[in-house]
Amino acid sequence: MLKALSKPAVKLVDRYLPDPYIFVLLLTIIAATAAIAVERQTPLAVLRFWGDGFWSLLTFSMQMLLVLVTGFMLASSPPVKKLLQKLASLAKGPGGAILLVTYVSLAASWINWGFGLVVGALFAKELARLVRVDYRLLVASAYSGFVVWHGGLAGSIPLTIATDGHFSADQIGVIGTGSTIFAFFNLAIVVCLFISIPLVNRLMLPDDKDSVYVDPKLLEEDDTSRVRITRPAERLENSVILAWLVGIPGLLFLLDHFALRGGGLNLNVVNMLFLFVAIVLHRTPRNLLTSLNEAIKGGAGIVIQFPFYAGIMAIMVQSGLAATMSEALVSFATETSLPFWSFISAGIVNLFVPSGGGQWAVQAPVMLPAAEALGVDIPRVAMAVAWGDAWTNLLQPFWALPVLAIAGLKAKDIMGFCLIQLFITGAIIGVGLTWF
Numbered sequence: 001m002l003k004a005l006s007k008p009a010v011k012l013v014d015r016y017l018p019d020p021y022i023f024v025l026l027l028t029i030i031a032a033t034a035a036i037a038v039e040r041q042t043p044l045a046v047l048r049f050w051g052d053g054f055w056s057l058l059t060f061s062m063q064m065l066l067v068l069v070t071g072f073m074l075a076s077s078p079p080v081k082k083l084l085q086k087l088a089s090l091a092k093g094p095g096g097a098i099l100l101v102t103y104v105s106l107a108a109s110w111i112n113w114g115f116g117l118v119v120g121a122l123f124a125k126e127l128a129r130l131v132r133v134d135y136r137l138l139v140a141s142a143y144s145g146f147v148v149w150h151g152g153l154a155g156s157i158p159l160t161i162a163t164d165g166h167f168s169a170d171q172i173g174v175i176g177t178g179s180t181i182f183a184f185f186n187l188a189i190v191v192c193l194f195i196s197i198p199l200v201n202r203l204m205l206p207d208d209k210d211s212v213y214v215d216p217k218l219l220e221e222d223d224t225s226r227v228r229i230t231r232p233a234e235r236l237e238n239s240v241i242l243a244w245l246v247g248i249p250g251l252l253f254l255l256d257h258f259a260l261r262g263g264g265l266n267l268n269v270v271n272m273l274f275l276f277v278a279i280v281l282h283r284t285p286r287n288l289l290t291s292l293n294e295a296i297k298g299g300a301g302i303v304i305q306f307p308f309y310a311g312i313m314a315i316m317v318q319s320g321l322a323a324t325m326s327e328a329l330v331s332f333a334t335e336t337s338l339p340f341w342s343f344i345s346a347g348i349v350n351l352f353v354p355s356g357g358g359q360w361a362v363q364a365p366v367m368l369p370a371a372e373a374l375g376v377d378i379p380r381v382a383m384a385v386a387w388g389d390a391w392t393n394l395l396q397p398f399w400a401l402p403v404l405a406i407a408g409l410k411a412k413d414i415m416g417f418c419l420i421q422l423f424i425t426g427a428i429i430g431v432g433l434t435w436f
Helices: 002-016 020-037 044-051 060-073 078-087 094-113 113-130 135-151 156-161 184-203 232-237 241-259 267-282 285-320 321-330 336-354 356-374 378-393 401-407 411-435
Strands: none
Touching: 002 184, 002 411, 020 044, 020 232, 020 285, 020 321, 044 232, 044 285, 060 078, 060 113, 060 267, 060 285, 060 321, 060 401, 078 094, 078 113, 078 267, 094 135, 094 184, 094 241, 113 135, 113 267, 113 401, 135 184, 135 378, 135 411, 156 378, 184 336, 184 378, 232 267, 232 285, 241 267, 241 285, 241 401, 267 285, 285 336, 285 356, 285 401, 321 336, 321 356, 321 401, 336 356, 336 411, 356 378, 378 411, 401 411
16 A cells, blocks of 8 residues: 555655755745745845844754765775675565665664764665665665654754753753653654654565666775875875874764763764764775765755755744744644644744754744643653654755765655655654653
């Protein structure tokens, strides 16, 4: 049944889903028009919101580019490639490949979302080298595991409200992760998704005649095993000692961060870990630079599109449009249904504000008073917003950009399969937030 449903979904998305750059341009126009029509903002005010916010995500844009680049360099190092090859050899046939890449992506994304995005995509490419399987579904399966990230160890909303001095601390206090990430209802949702997502991906596997296989050019690798040194500068470029004199101190700093100072994972730490492990494992600066040159080719989408999303976020937040949307959806909620409608509203807002922390800043002033008025468990409402933020990433190509860059595909190639997952995971999360 799912195989039959996925075929028209794939065709529909292939025909009508534009390139992510076109998608962000359309969202910009929609957000600006809605701010003028609904919030009665003047065109000049909206223009200023947009322009002033356009560059507000530069730090995050660079972090995301480094997620792609450092993750690629790490995975392309000889030891990691051998590990991925060994793990990929466990897949016995196309169905096994789909299941394996989904499980790996789910586990990695639950640990850290940046880690999950890169590992899932790179593992999909490794599986494609060994198993003849529909490449679109393989990469879509790798991306689908990303949906659990906000219910995992790096979820920005539960970690925010567990931090002393967070912006709503005066209203709700500090809420530990035992009430959010490790609460029964959240763990139950995660377990259900770990069961359902791989199964759904497996059931969508097309017949051989309908499958699209990987372009061999996407799997080609440069051979850097033989280097002829003719200049003194080349000795430095191929010096293991030079690389390790920098790489090993970087790892020692991270050891100090985790073991002695009790630091945790965040995006900067993940990127630093990827980078310095890659420096050590590639052994020479030349090998690392060769990998870097290959990795950077896929970063164009991140560089050009993230500023547009920053502009959209500024319009949504500063015009009041995001709050209006949230208020409208929770206005008819009851004590039982508020978590569900919080989840749905967050999913819609996420299409325009694809940032977990930013989305909570927008929606918390609406959701928290509603929860208090109805006597609803605040940690559950907070996690409902978190899950809504993660859920519609299956439709919003913003977070798929690093995966698509690594895999060498376009958004329309994978989003048809993700659309099926959107409906199924939405039902599971909605039921879990309401009844678990």
